[in-house]
Amino acid sequence: MYGQAGILYNKTIWHAFFGTLFLATVCALIAGTIGTLIGYAVAKKRRNKWANYVNNVAFLPYLMPSIAVGAAFFILFSNEHINLFNTYTLLIIAGVVKYIPFASRSSLNSMLQISNELEEAAIIMNTPWIKRMTRIIIPIQKSSIISGYLLPFMTCLRELSLFLLLCTQGFILSTTLDYFDEMGLYAFSSAINLILIVTILVFNTLVNKLTGASLDSGIGGK
Amino acid sequence: MPEIVLENITKRWGKFFGVDNVSLNIPNNSFITLLGPSGCGKTTILRMIAGLETPTEGRITIGDKVVFDSNAGINVPANKRRVGFLFQNYALWPNMTVYENIAFGLKNIHEEMPVIDVEAKRAGDMIRALQNGSRIKEIVEECRDKNGKPDENKAYVKLIDNYSISIYTAKELFALGIHLAQEPDTLAKAKVMEYEAKLSDIKKKLRSEEKDINEKFQVTKGGKVVLENRKLTKEEIDARVRACSRIVKIGMFMDRYPAELSGGQQQRVAIARTLAPEPQVLFMDEPLSNLDAKLRLEMRYELQRLHVETGSTFVYVTHDQMEAMTLATRICLVNNGVLQQYAAPLDVYNRPANLFVADFVGNPSMNFVDGKGKQAEDGSIVLDILGEHKAKFVPNEKVLLSDWREAREKEDADKLEFEHQRLMKKGAVEKSNKDEVFKYHVQRVEEQDESIMDEPVITDEDFVLGIRPEAIDIEPEGRIKTKIYGAMPTGMESTLKLRVGEFLLTGVIFGNSIYRIDQDANIDIKGKDILLFDRKSGKLISAGALEIT
The missing domain is CATH 3.40.50.300 (P-loop containing nucleotide triphosphate hydrolases)
Structure with a gap:
């Protein structure tokens, strides 16, 4: 245990760092897309009882403690029939389910702001659905949809309790941090923490600069 | 069609x-x-x-x-x-410029249309524009900014508006530099020659493929226009966008976003966008x-x-x-x-089918006067109106009230029967927002609260007279004595409120006389467009003239 290479030279940490980045990116992309579509669908058919049902189910994971969701997925996916323990697949599935509420909420709010007529005007002109989404709906609500992607990404980077039961210590950064902390290597765990914070800040600034959307100006806001 | x-x-x-x-x-x-x-x-x-x-x-x-x-x-x-649809709040897409808004729908069109030779059309347009070189120079000269440099974008728009060409052709035309030449006409002539050579080259090439182009630059084969399932080309989209924006005069706002336009301009953009796909x-x-x-x-x-x-x-x-x-x-x-x-509008105005239509159409609204009376032998109806007045209503065409009522009752019965039949069907639903006879408003000096009064018993002798304000005329010999209760002169005409006993009538008098409040005025009710409604059903019985006795 002692005699670890310094954090910037430590293979375990770098491996975990890229693992975290990969996981967060994939989770954010999937959860953000599904969440946006849920928001769109629910906003379109607000009176429909199925729409409400979908909306509530999508929100459910938010109400449960992360560790409980993690435990549920652990039991579901690592038994004698399927064993996904310590794979990105399992982490991604768990992450996506957990983070859909962030994306669906922010997207639902923004979709409700778009007047239905904007889309009807395009429908009348025989515009296919995919073009309506990419050329009208998404550009108009660009900032809140990007928030819908950004929130899962940021949260996923620092998530520990959800993933704690689902992988070994060197797999992603937060479990690695926890591992070093418990082993008493506080300098290491603090440094990893710093890496996380700097990463989050860098990404936030990058997205901010590139798209004009940001988390600090609120979800669904301008 | x-x-x-x-x-x-x-x-x-x-x-x-x-x-x-x-x-x-x-x-x-x-x-x-x-x-x-x-x-x-x-x-x-x-x-x-x-x-x-x-x-x-x-x-x-x-x-x-x-x-x-x-x-x-x-x-x-x-x-x-x-179909085209123009929305109440315009529904312009805020993320696109005016140009993109109009062009958006055009990009989706995919249908059978004549094939157009783009090169030939451009050459043709150039030849047309280049006929008068000094005119081009004039147009560009008008677009100089305060530093004396020609404003390119403004010049493009001007050229487009003048020659009905697309932006691509306009750019090419501008790039020729006619406006820079000492003798624009000579240069233009030379350029025309070049383009004519180009055009004949294209024609030659097409003829070798046994095709030709007509005066609209549509490709023809054996004298027939070649049709093809295709999308609009960039040039065509541009030409249509420009044409539509010219109709509603928004050519100079093409690069603005909807939020940067006034309400009226947004409206015109919305119209252009709706018109563009024809x-x-x-x-x-x-x-x-x-x-x-x-x-x-x-x-x-x-x-x-x-x-x-x-x-x-x-x-x-x-x-x-x-x-x-x-x-x-x-x-x-x-x-x-x-x-x-x-x-038709004037029919609706002159012969409204029922009290609702009569009340809704026309400004100021029609006067409604309750009347009670019977039909006389000669077809006229003698009515007690406005308290102590008696009036004789002479319908324009003969109506027999008993026949009319019979028809009305039959119609009502048919309607009831139809409704009954409808409700018998499976899944039929009763209408919760019931249809009622329109509650017309009789103007009085002291407004009565009708909700606390008993429902009047309406018999077949109850009628409602509808009198348009312009049918009321002030004359010294007028049979109805009134006092002026309110007057609103606008110059061209005056809208008067006239008091007859407890009732008020609205009249419109043309010409600019001055009326004093509480002045006496005798009025007559003129014309053959006085309407008689059945009070029970609210339906129009007939139009006619009214004689006050």
Whole structure:
């Protein structure tokens, strides 16, 4: 245990760092897309009882403690029939389910702001659905949809309790941090923490600069 | 070409009937307004024809194509109905510039159309523009900014407007530098030669393939225009966008975003966007309601002109009776989801079918006067009106009241029977928003609270007279003695409130005389357009003249 290479030279940490980045990116992309579509669908058919049902189910994971969701997925996916323990697949599935509420909420709010007529005007002109989404709906609500992607990404980077039961210590950064902390290597765990914070800040600034959307100006806001 | 037919269209939400069994025939090339108070179902009718709302029952035909039939289970989606729709709040896409807004719909068009040789068309346009070199120089000279440098974008727009060319051709034309030459005409001549050579090259090449081009630069084969399923080319899209923006005069705002335009300009962009795909039917949902009074009047003229220029069928929704009267070839009045009258504007004004129509159309509103009386032998009806006055109503055409009542009762019975039959069917729902006879308003000096009074017992001797304000005339010999209760002179005419006993009448007197409040005035009721309504059903019995005795 002692005699670890310094954090910037430590293979375990770098491996975990890229693992975290990969996981967060994939989770954010999937959860953000599904969440946006849920928001769109629910906003379109607000009176429909199925729409409400979908909306509530999508929100459910938010109400449960992360560790409980993690435990549920652990039991579901690592038994004698399927064993996904310590794979990105399992982490991604768990992450996506957990983070859909962030994306669906922010997207639902923004979709409700778009007047239905904007889309009807395009429908009348025989515009296919995919073009309506990419050329009208998404550009108009660009900032809140990007928030819908950004929130899962940021949260996923620092998530520990959800993933704690689902992988070994060197797999992603937060479990690695926890591992070093418990082993008493506080300098290491603090440094990893710093890496996380700097990463989050860098990404936030990058997205901010590139798209004009940001988390600090609120979800669904301008 | 498209004629729109609605047959027994019903739209309901639960027990609320938004539109109740409406049948309508909209002829080709007409301008129809759907008129009614807010919430009466007129927008719903429009949205159902456009396909944005699904009727509960009925059948809609556009042209020779059935687009909706509840029995046959046909429902053509809105995007396949090939109609244009102008929304009340314009619904411009805020993330696109004016140009992109108009061009967006054009990019989706994919249908059979003549093949056009782009190169040849461009050459042809250049030759046309280059005929007069000094004119081009003039146009560009007009666009110099304060530093004396020509403003390119402004020059492009000017060239486009002058020669009806696309932006690509305009750029090419500008790049030739005619405006820089000492002798623009000579240079232009030389360039014309070049382009003519180019054009004949293209023709030669086409002829080698046994094809040719006609004067519209459409490729022909064996004397016939070649048709192809294709999308519009960039040039064509540009040309159409420019053409539409020229109609509504927004050529100079092409690069602005909707948020950077005034209400009237946004409205015009919305019109241009709707016109660009050249729809044969154009639906408009209260498009002028967001504009100020002056602009509204101006846009009204433009819409009228557009209707003539485009030759399309217009269906227009409004709650403004003035707009409906002035624009439409026919007005369709709706109340509580039920069609009240469908006729030409002046017919609606002069011969309203019932009390609701009479009250809704016309400003200032019609005077309603309760009358009690019987029909005399000669067909005239003697009535007690306005307290102590007696009047003789002489209908323009002979009506026998007993026959009329019989017909009315039969109609009511038929309606009841129809409703009964409908409710017998499985799944039929009772209308929760019941149809009632319109409660007309009789003007009095002391307003009565009708809600606390007993319902009057209405017999067959009860009538309502409808008198348009312009039928009232002040004359020294007038039979009815009144006092002026209020006067509103506007210069061209004066709107007067006249007091007769406890009742008030509204009159419009033309000319600019001055009236004093409480001055005595004798009035007569003139003309043959006095209306007699049945009080029980609210329906028009006849129009005629009124003699006060």
